Amino acid sequence: MSELLLLVQVDDATGETLQHATQQILAAGARNVQILSSSTKKGRPGHVCLIDLPTEREDDVALLLGTELGVWGYRILQASHRHFDIRLEERRVVAGTIEHVVRCKYVRKGERLLAVKAEHDDLVRLQERLAAAGHARALRTLRAEVERAALASTGAAVLVLD
DSSP states (O other): OOEEEEEEEEESOOHHHHHHHHHHHHHTTOSEEEEEEEEOTTSOEEEEEEEEEEGGGHHHHHHHHHHHSOOSOOEEEOOOOOOOEEEEEEEEEEETTEEEEEEEEEEEETTEEEEEEEOHHHHHHHHHHHHHTTOOOOHHHHHHHHHHHHHHTTTOSEEEEO
């Protein structure tokens, strides 16, 4: 599968508009969307979007860029991208009497494990359940605990937090 990297200059779009368009672009098949703040030639605020997508999704994404963001065109950058092997795996997290499933992304290069990243939405739900049971934890602390446990016990179905 061939991939493209689009560089898109966006003028006059609110944060809400950019977020909505980003969700649509991802739903249309883009692998990733990065939005950078910029200044345009007349000193007005603008944005630069970098969009990774499979070649066959270009027309669908281009349609969204024109209709949702009002851009007049885009650039295709010549780049090579090396994707790591990323697998989304569910882990049952046990914290006291609370059990909750958290999806974790395991990032590997070959056989080497590079990183573990817990899914944000799952952590928020776990945090809410812990708070309701009287065990408040800051989200960043909870993230660190879950990711540390997931990294330490690769392949284990259950992660136990202190």
